[in-house]
Amino acid sequence: MKTAGDILAANNQEVWSITPTATVYDALKLMSDKNIGALPVRDKAKKVVGILSERDYARKVVLMGKTSRETPVEVIMTPADQMITIQPGTSLEDCMALMTIHHIRHLPVFANERLIGIISNRDVVEAVITEKNKCIDNLSDHSETLFMQNFDDHLAGGKG
Numbered sequence: 001m002k003t004a005g006d007i008l009a010a011n012n013q014e015v016w017s018i019t020p021t022a023t024v025y026d027a028l029k030l031m032s033d034k035n036i037g038a039l040p041v042r043d044k045a046k047k048v049v050g051i052l053s054e055r056d057y058a059r060k061v062v063l064m065g066k067t068s069r070e071t072p073v074e075v076i077m078t079p080a081d082q083m084i085t086i087q088p089g090t091s092l093e094d095c096m097a098l099m100t101i102h103h104i105r106h107l108p109v110f111a112n113e114r115l116i117g118i119i120s121n122r123d124v125v126e127a128v129i130t131e132k133n134k135c136i137d138n139l140s141d142h143s144e145t146l147f148m149q150n151f152d153d154h155l156a157g158g159k160g
Helices: 004-011 024-034 054-060 092-102 121-155
Strands: 038-042 048-053 106-111 114-120
Touching: 004 092, 004 106, 004 114, 004 121, 024 038, 024 054, 038 114, 048 054, 048 106, 092 106, 092 121, 114 121
Parallel strands: none
Antiparallel strands: 038 048, 106 114
């Protein structure tokens, strides 16, 4: 089974981030410009202090009567101590389970204390489908080979 690290290696993505004091509007603009659904939040020392997702915006700004141009990211982000994170060796099955259990769409991937990327539920689903299709293709090729060998044996008057 593939791992989170395999997804990161295949995607070779850049990790964008935002500061806690930036406005939610700035974070949304960055997410839109980069076509991403979540941003790590880093302090001045570049330490990850939280994560901000589109879902945070939808639930903690508009519905709470706040404005994105005035609200700092730190007000609505999920703090680091509440983030669900994984390591590069985490299997895709475990990633899917974590996303399902915690109702999240993005998993920050850490190697020791260093953020090396974020994988989304779309990344995981695409990787699982690709892996399953390869398995099906291999089984199909193997089955066809066995069929042809059995057919050839039958024509030759051997087994069968």
